[in-house]
Amino acid sequence: MMRFLISSILLAASVEARPFGPTVRRNEVDLGGLTIKAANRLIPVVVGGQQDVFVPNVVTAAVGDIIQFQFSNGNHTVTESTLEAPCRPLQATDPTAIHSGHIPFQDGQTTVGTFNMPITSTKTLFLYCATGPHCQLGQVLVVNPTNDQQIVDYAKGSAAAAENIDGTTVSGGTVASIPLEAAAFIPAPVQDGPPGGAAPPAAEAPAAAPDNAGVPIQTITAIIPPEGTTITIPLAGVADAATLPGTTTVIVTVPAPTSTPPAA
Numbered sequence: 651m652m653r654f655l656i657s658s659i660l661l662a663a664s665v666e667a668r669p670f671g672p673t674v675r676r677n678e679v680d681l682g683g684l685t686i687k688a689a690n691r692l693i694p695v696v697v698g699g700q701q702d703v704f705v706p707n708v709v710t711a712a713v714g715d716i717i718q719f720q721f722s723n724g725n726h727t728v729t730e731s732t733l734e735a736p737c738r739p740l741q742a743t744d745p746t747a748i749h750s751g752h753i754p755f756q757d758g759q760t761t762v763g764t765f766n767m768p769i770t771s772t773k774t775l776f777l778y779c780a781t782g783p784h785c786q787l788g789q790v791l792v793v794n795p796t797n798d799q800q801i802v803d804y805a806k807g808s809a810a811a812a813e814n815i816d817g818t819t820v821s822g823g824t825v826a827s828i829p830l831e832a833a834a835f836i837p838a839p840v841q842d843g844p845p846g847g848a849a850p851p852a853a854e855a856p857a858a859a860p861d862n863a864g865v866p867i868q869t870i871t872a873i874i875p876p877e878g879t880t881i882t883i884p885l886a887g888v889a890d891a892a893t894l895p896g897t898t899t900v901i902v903t904v905p906a907p908t909s910t911p912p913a914a
């Protein structure tokens with residue numbers, strides 16, 4: 651009975667106190683040094699991966715939200731430009747403009763580099779990747795566009811940009827990391843390479859598959875017979891060649907060379 655009475659009093663006191671006390675939110679999220687209230691949105695944007703793009707490439711965010719860039723395969727940046735001067739850092743004229751620095755992701759990583767960018771105004775932001783030709787290849791993003799045409803115009807302007815210029819100083823956000831399991835992407839399949847998760851050497855882009863893809867490749871050593879020689883070449887792969895007279899052999903008369911071969 652006494653216990654019930656005490657708890658009733660405590661309950662009454664807490665209910666009584668609530669309307670008069672300040673509302674204090676304890677549900678805060680630590681983003682590697684940057685603390686936000688959980689009531690604000692954390693908006694993930696994947697940077698790079700199988701393709702050099704931002705996903706999504708148009709983001710609508712409110713003041714107080716955090717855009718969390720999550721860096722997937724490759725080495726990318728988030729760098730602010732203007733719509734009129736794409737692939738060029740706004741930092742050149744405004745030191746507070748956004749630049750994440752270069753954040754890589756290599757095969758075998760168990761963490762993902764992030765750039766947490768708080769939205770502090772409703773200003774439209776034009777962002778690009780300053781690595782290599784990524785900006786020209788379409789790795790661009792618009793935050794809070796004022797119309798649907800802006801991402802189109804920005805991407806077209808970027809594709810036509812003469813050069814892709816890097817930012818200089820990390821600004822406009824906080825570099826941190828998250829566990830891979832928490833990321834909004836699945837990394838590209840691990841390439842064959844040295845063990846231990848080291849980055850594979852920069853591979854040349856594979857040549858386009860030839861039309862005879864799948865046919866075993868043979869090494870042919872060219873032997874150039876003297877001019878006027880008649881040679882016969884049996885055709886390989888013809889079934890029962892003896893029953894197909896006239897189709898199994900090619901006769902070639904070696905033409906005169908068109909230029910003097912170099913002396914041996």
Ligand SMILES: [Cu+2]
Pocket residue numbers: 698702703724725726727779780781784789
């Ligand atoms: Cu990039």
